[in-house]
Each structure stands twice: as structure tokens, then as C-alpha cells.
Amino acid sequence: MKQRINRHGAARPTPNVTVSVRIDKVVAEGDGFGHLEDGRVIFVEGGLPGELVSARIVKQSKDYARAIAVEILEPSAQRVVPPCEYVAQGCGGCDLQHASIDLQRQIKLDIVRESLTRLGKMTAPDIRLFASGELPITGARTTLRVAATPSGSVGFRQRQSHLVVNVEHCLVAHPSLNALLPTTHLEGAQEAVVRVGVSSAERLAWSEPADSLSGLPVDVRLGSQAIVHEVVAGHIFQISASSFFQSSPQAAEALVDATRRALGDSAQWNAGPVVDAYSGVGLFAATVFPSDRHVIAIESNPAACSDARLNLAGRDVEIVQQPVEEWAPVAAAVVIADPARDGLRASGVEVLVATQASVIVLISCDPASLGRDARLLRDSGYVLEYSEVLDVFPHTHHVEVVSRFVRDETMGDA
Template identity: 45%
Template sequence: MSSTEPLTVRAERMVAGGDAMARLDDGRVAFVTGALPGEEVELEVRNDRKDFVKATATEILEPSDDRVVPTCPHRREGCGGCGWMHFDTDAQVAAKVEIVAESLRRVGRFDADEVERIIEVGDSVSPFGYRTTIRLVGMTGGGVGFREERSDEVVAIDHCQVAHDNLSNVLRGISVAPGVELTLRTSAATDGVTARWTRPEDRKRRNEKRRSNAPAGQSVSGLPEDVHIGDRSFLVEQIDGVNLQVSAPSFFQSGPAAAELLVDAVRRASPELETADHAVDAYGGVGLFAATVMRGARRVTLIESARSSCFDAKENLKHRAGQGDKSVEIVRSDVGDWKPGEDSDPIDVVVADPARSGLAKPGVAAVVRMDSPVVVLVSCDPVSLARDARLLVEEGYRMESVEVLDLFPQTPHVECVTRFVRA
């Protein structure tokens, strides 16, 4: 099949990754970027495989009632940051729930009736202005932008509709050298802003374990004087009534609204935390869960591999030292390498929030070694959730509930909080 030959298909449903699934006349599956369920579209094949094709919708012949015109001019120009902005926001949530359910059925091999019984529709953040961290790319002439969808090309921007206003205000006045990747983060609690960046040569040196001594001003200029610059800069965000230090290199959720919804969902999934003797916050980051939903636990062990996040977690959990017999241990380690000590108290609840790749076999093995009767898994990818759920079930756990949250409106990203109990 020619990669430029136009074809007409009828899209069936959305799938993990954000494309719509359709079928070609020869029976193969087509994953179509830009199409919505029910639409008849003309497409152009990007990747022609034996069993499937990847394609892009080039013309919408019969649009869905759920199709809307993107409100952002940068999205209409090709910005890849909001790949679902042409999709009605209510329909986005329904599609994400179905994507999670289909992943559990197809990848996890769970019974359809069981999935329907345990899956729940959770809350969503506001569809605009929710992101407090964005990553930009410098352009020729000093402008900044976001990359196009599935491309290294950069679309120039002067604001971002899904970003906090503080960030849009900053990016309008800056100049960034070509190829430099600039990460901006703001605090909704204090309005502070941090900035850190890497140049192409820095990324090469980092791979070679070398550092650059070139002046920072050669890469980024025009930042307001009150912006905190560099890896040692940090902000303070408030979640669930707790002040959390977040260093510029540390991972944090898409924004405080997302963090609040996650904390609430984890609390619903693990009521045992209120009276737990020992709780484990695996992939604990800056201590989001340890500092909030685990406040009632007598002992907390936080496991995290990133140095900056461990540094933040120590600051965010130091208050436990003044809470009588409540203790906290922060372990810098890969979760897959950690084992409870022989004299460790039995673990009552494990909350695990791994990266997009999920627990995988090493993480599942570590969770099983912890021998906790309750495991709460926070997943940001429906396919990795399905794989992890199957592995945990094969190790003697039962999946009791799956709450689907929309923390990234206008994108196909979906978050799930899943409760497992030892069978």
C-alpha cells in the first residue's frame, strides 16, 4: 500500500494512546490520529504494517456530534500539546473510561462483567488553566513553542490555554536559544515560578557524564527577576492543607487540582490508612501521599529513586518527628530493589505511584515481598495498569475497584486509582 494513498474508513472507538480505531477493507486495524468515534474520514497512512496501519485523518467526511473546533489558535496551527482539543470534554471522559475498561479486558484478560462492576468514573480538573508545569522548546530567533504532534517541528506560541496564567505571562517576554528545552513551573499557592533548561550540548554531555560551564544567559533571557532559576530552586505548593516543597527537577502532578483529586481518590481507596501501623509510599516522589493520606499511620516508609524528590520528601515529612511515636523513613532506592528488613513492622497498606511504564515485574515482585493486605496502585497508563493488575492477581491479590480520573483534559492521558486486597 502506498504511504500517500488516500483511504476512507469509519472510526469505531478511541484506544490507548489517543487514536481512533477503524478497519480497512482488507480487515486490518487502522489507528487514526485526529478521528473520533463514528466519523467517516479520509486518511493518509504513516506506517504500513502487516497486521495494522497507523494513519492521520486528512479530511473529516462525516463529523461526530462530539467534534468541536479547538479554541486555541496554536492547536489549530499544529501544536501537539492538546491532542484531544477537537473532542468535547464530556465525551473525553467517557472515552477515557472505556479505554481503561477495554485495556483491562483485552490486555489484563479480566472478565467484562467484572470490569463493569468495579470501574468508577472519578472527578476531573478544569479543562483550562490547570497545568502548573510546561516544557517549551527554543526556536530560531529566540521564540518558544511546543512540538507538533508526532514531529520534532516546533509551533511558536505566546500563551497556553491549559497552563496557569503565571506561566503564560512569563513565556511572553522570554527569548530562548534554538533547541533549548525550558521547563517552567509555578505554584498556585504562592505564585512563585521556577525555570530550568537544558541545551542540546548539555544533554550530550549529560550522557557522557560531563558538565558545561557556559553562561546560562546564552540560552535563556528575559525571565522576570523573581523567577527562581536552576536545579536547586524550589516552590511551595499546598495540597490537602499541607505545604509541600517541590524542587525544579522533582516530579509533581499536572497541578495542585490534580494532586488534590488524587489524594482524595487514594483516601477513598485505602480507608485503612487512618489507623495503619505501617504504610509504604512506593515511588513516593516529594511525599504527596505520605504527607497527606498517611498522616494517621504510626510509621511511614517512603521509597523513591530521584535525589531531588528525596530531598523534598525529607523537608515535607520532617514534621512527623514532633508527632510522638509517629516515625518516617525515606529510602533512596529503586522500588524493585527494596526489601523490608527482618525487624520491620508488618506493612498494612502500600500505595504505589510508578512512572508511565507501571510496576512491571520488578515492581510487582517488590510489592509482593511487602506482603501487605491492601495495595493501592496509581497508574497513568491504562495498558500498564492492565498488565500490573494481571500480575498482582496472579500473585494472590484481588482487584476491588478502579477509579478513573481526568487530570489531563484536552489530552488522551488518563489516571487511575486501583484498590487490590490480598485474596
């Protein structure tokens, strides 16, 4: 078999060749990270820190290669048998089931620390694991995005593939959603969203076109206008099919708790309004701010804004339906920002720092965007005090991070 030679003179393995790799760590997308003999980095699906694996090369370039672990030559003491049968069938929904829960959480802490160090240019950042108790590991997810198999049954896509594995029971899904999976039929659409409100027992399903779904019980509400209700921190929330909500009510409670902690004592805040950027259905506006504060809630999703108007009725709230980047900033006491995976970016940071808030609490669902945003905030005069990591997506590499940034008054209006 031919081998290509790299600029260092070492033979470069060709695709489908098997190589031995020592895994140094797990990186942001859940792959093991190591080095080939020719010096290039290699990302290995299924590898855990410290393991020696035999890996089959599936893709490579001049700088890196990608591979799949086919044999674990020296396993980690924290490697476990995946508890879900569909992992062996190729389901890509949960990519860390082969690691113990303790190791999964350590991996997430390490990923966040590396992102803040490498991308954020932070020195020894304070990274903490969620401080308010245990979060559920299975049976809690209340929103699922399912995909159609060629026969019309539903399941989840294989990792980095359009192929769909038919799934009749998801390890992490709420029982009320698992009850729908065996009979749900999807034809004429590729994906659908199913959601349950645990406190209300209401269920919905949404796909486009609307008549692409069948096989659902009569109680399941259909379409983009369908709603469920959920209780978080003593507040009732209406959640539409096309509105974003946290992965479970327990996850929402945990984020509310961590965000309150990051905001600090409201008696120490400056005068003025408070800002809830990327406010969604009003989760934080309803739960973390004192009732006597004027809240500016900024959200671009029309359905979420419609939900928020109901969820925040009776409070002193101004709902601004536009992208955060287009909002004209005003002076504010504190800011909460919960952007999508791509983070605040420079345009969002520019708007939020213009409020001159004494504290900005950033809620990030992607470690890389956290690192980039942290550096932008630092360069704009804010100091990262700490980041709290919440494992609200167990068995996956996904993570939520609540970070407290405090304005450095010595930098003036930097």
C-alpha cells in the same frame, strides 16, 4: 498509481493515498481505530468513535497503517471546534480538543476498561469516573516542558515530530506560566521546564546549560536547585525544579482524595508500617496516612528525597533513597505505589507483594502499564476491586487511574 496486494488478495493502499475509514473507537495514544478493506487495522489521527473519515495514509506495515484524517465525512455529534488556535498550527500538546469534554472522559473510561480487559485479563472490571466533583478544564497546569524554535522562542512540539510550534498562550496552562511564554528565549538547549506554585506565586525555570534561558522576569528562579511551594490538602510542599509533581494543585487534591478512598478505613488495616512507593516529594505520605503510623517512603530521585525530608519533617517517616525494585521488603499494612509511565513491571510487583499488605493502591498514568501491572498483581494473589479514572489532563489522551487491589487471603503466600 501502483497498489500492493496483501495475502488476502485485497489491494493495499500506498503511502499518501486517501482512504475512507469508519472509526470504531479511540485507543490509548489518542488515535481513532478502524480497519482497511484488506483487513489490517488503521490508526487515524483526528478520528472520533462512529465517524466516517477520509484519511491520508502516512505509514504502514504488513499488519497496520497510520493515517491523518483530512475530511470528516460523517462527523460525531460530539465533535467540536478545538478551542485553542494552535491546534490548527499543528501543536501536539492537546490531541483530543476536537472532542467534547463528555466524550473525552468517555474515551478515557473506555481506554482503561479495554486495557484492563485485554492486557489485564480482567472480566467486567469496575471502572469509575472521579467521584469528588469537577476538575478544571483550562488554565490549571502548573508545570510545562517547552521546546525551542529555531529562532529561540518557545512552544510545543508537533505530534510525533521534532518540529516546534511557537506558542504564546497555552489553553491549559496557569496564567502565571502563560505570562512567561511570549518573552522566554531558549538558546543552547532544546527544552526547558517552567513551574509555578499557585499558593506561593513563586515561579521557576530550568534548563541545561543554565545560561540557555533568557527573557524571564526577575522573580523567576533559575536552575535545577530552584524551588517553589504549593499547598495541597492543608500541607505545604517544597517542590524542586527536578522533582516530579502533579499537573496542578487541583489534580494533586483529587489524587489525594481518590487515594484516601481506595485505602479504606485505617481502623481496618493490619498492624505494621505503611509503604509509599515512588513517593516523590511526599505528597501521599503527608496526606493520606494516620499520623501514628510509621511510613516507609521509597524514592530514587535525590532532589525529590531532599524535598520530602523537609515536607515530612515531624512525621514518623523513613525515607529510603533507592529504586523500589532494590528495596528489601518488610511486612506492611497497606501500600501506595505511584510509578512512572512504565508502571511497576514484574520487578516492582515482586517487591510490593512481598510486603503481604492487605491493600495495594496503584496510581497509574498509562493505561497499558495499568493493564500489565493489574495482571501481575492478580497472578500474585491480589484482586482488583475497582479503578477510578481522573481527568487531570483535559484535552489530551493522558489519564490518571487510582486502583484498589485487595489481597486474596485464600491464595496464601501466592
